[in-house]
Amino acid sequence: GSDPIMKIRGQMGSMLGGSSPLILLDNVEIPSIQVVNPNDIASITVLKDAASASIYGSKASFGVILITTKKGSTSGGKAQVNYSNNFSFQNIWKDLKMADVNGLKYTVYASERVGTFTPTGAFYYVDRASYEKAVEWKQKYGHLGPNDPTVFGRDWYVQGPSNQKMGVRTYDPYDYMVREWAPTQQHDLSVGLTQGKTSYNIGLGLLDQSGMLKPSKKDQFTRHNASLKITSDLNKYVTIRGGAIYSRRNKEYAYATNSTTADPWLYLYRWSSLYPLGLDENGDPIRSPESELAAANTANILRNYLNVTLGTTVNIMKNWKVDFDYTLSNQEEIWKRPGTRYTARNSWVAPKARLDASGNPVYVNNEGRVVSSTDPGAMAAFDLSYDTYTAPGGNPDHYYRSAENFLSHTINAYTTYNYTLKDDHAFKAILGINRVTATTEWQSSQITNLLDINNPQFPFGIGTPTIGGGESWESQLGYFGRLNYAYQNKYLLEGNLRYDGSSKFPEFLWWRWYPSVSAGWVASEENFMEFVKPVLSSLKFRASWGSIGDQSVSSGLYLPRMGTGQSTWVNGARVNFVGSPAAIVAAIKWQDIVSKNFGVDIGLWNNKVNVSFDLFERLTKNMIVPQEGIPLTFGAGAPQGNYGDLKTKGWEVTVDFNHTFDNGLRLNARANVSDAKTILTNY
Secondary structure: OOOOOOOOOOOOOOOOOOOOOEEEEOOEEOOOHHHOOHHHEEEEEEEOOHHHHHHHOHHHOOOEEEEEEOOOOOOOOOOEEEEEEEEEEEOOOOOOOOOHHHHHHHHHHHHHHOOOOOOEEEOEEEOHHHHHHHHHHHHHHOOOOOOOOEOEOOOEEEEOOOOEEEEOOOOOHHHHHEOOOEEEEEEEEEEEEEEOOEEEEEEEEEEEEEOOEOOOOOOEEEEEEEEEEEEEEOOOOEEEEEEEEEEEEEEEEEOOOOOOOOOHHHHHHHOOOOOOOOEEOOOOEEOOHHHHHHHOOEEEEEEEEEEEEEEEEEEEEOOEEEEEEEEEEEEEEEEEEEOOOOEEEOOOOOOEEOEOOOOOEOEEOOOOOEEOOOOOOOEEOEEOOEEEOOOOOOOOOEEEEEEEEEEEEEEEEEEEEEEEEOOOEEEEEEEEEEEEEEEEEEEEEEEEOEOOOOOOOHHHEOOOEEEEEEEEEEEEEEEEEEEEEEEOOOEEEEEEEEEEEEOOOOHHHOEEEEEEEEEEEEHHHOHHHHHHOOOEEEEEEEEEEEEEEEOOOOOOOOOOOOOEEEEEEEOOEEEEEEOOOOOOOOOOOOEEEEEEEEEEEEEEOOOOEEEEEEEEEEEEEEEEEEOOOOOHHHOOOOOEEEEEEEEEEEEEEEEEEEEEOOOOOEEEEEEEEEEEEEEEEEO
């Protein structure tokens, strides 16, 4: 259910801003590709260089992903209904294995090499004697797994005056934590029709994906999609269109945290394989990431997204048209985190002696069986203490809820004019404007010290309440123009010019000009290339240079804002405070993304095989970074300013194969490889 990380040409574009591509669905920006039902997609195009992406504005500084959805069916005026489903199972592609007894051997050898012959480790220790016992245990009990309890005497013992816990049994966290072959099901339904001059397409989708976290009560992601797309030609001059997208995503997971709020997987693999998991011989859980996940309540992140678009195309002349589109987008996110208090056999503290009903020590042998104290090899038995180790009101003994709403209005308007002179010279001109305004509101509340950890709610909290919230807005306005020229479809030229403004910078630095140019030569159209046509069906060389402004930073970097809140520093009472203003650079400005690209496209055997090769360079100029040389005694963090430059250079190759058999069966294969290196060139 997590959003995929998508990068185009390098993993890093700037240090403070983002470097993700702009995602457009039918030329409308969407917050995530997750809101799209894959069954609704007709095509996907990726724009990588500045010249091709510049028309889409400052949000396209790191590339554009264009997604086009399906149109209504044209099959004889009859509605076309399609239903598809998919049932699959997922598994981890890479084995996750602990070092097992070999890791214990390395630990012992490493310790002895530096002169340490005493037990070493964390919580459960190892020395040469316990390591040799671990080797014997592996040979005799290596078949034991997650369903077998941890037994004192057989799996661990104590030694020394402090009753130091010595591990013998080794554990594989994978067996306790990972649910293999987790099922996923997807169902899609679409209805499309073209009748007369009107067409529509309706899509419905359901995705139900189970997670792979074995101990959790619930680990699941569900997504519901609905879409509508309709177009109609009112007459030969006017076409109207409209569409709507709705997506509901719900991610449910175990809300397991600890005192340091670290991820459970960190604590799972930071200890050695001696750290016990599962249950002890009394049937009680042993404190571990596995036990905390099993005890955790289920949190969820619910995202509702709605997108409504209305547009029109007016054909003024045969070769001149005007397009206008308005989009309203709203995304709501509600995040609930119901906490708990953990109770388990506490492996983090010293064990307690096991006593019988009369208060006498209990003795066991090296198999964990109770024996007489006089039996050879008998040892006093110990148990881990059974504790509630989460303090009242401590993390995660709380209930937390946050709500965020993102509302945006987008206007795209442009006019396109085509002109052909003497059949050899083709011109195309575009002039347009795009405007985006967005408002974000959020609120969060938390209460600690829950009276009922099985049904956590705000009324059941008697501890410290914490409330936060805020509102922000931003806007972008851009004017753009593009001119294309083609001579006999062999020599291609394109020029772009943008004038962009952003509310994220001081008023006197709102606006910037951004140009870009590109050129192409279709060499395969030359007469001297005719002799290779049976094999080489197309050959094109292309080059581009361009700059785009990047404003993917937070609003108000130039404002010396003072935070407010409450503190308990004065006599333990909660009092209001106003913080010191942040250090700022008043003249902070746009980050400039300058790109260069050279590419070759080759088509072989009637374009059955296509090869593309690109060399590229991307410069991030005036990159916003913390000012260097600020001493620690300054009393505030270093101000952010345009002090850095970043360079990314690389190459990429794409090969695809397409073939259609006589019976209509189509075979498609595609592969790509790329390499990029990013260097901080100035700071």
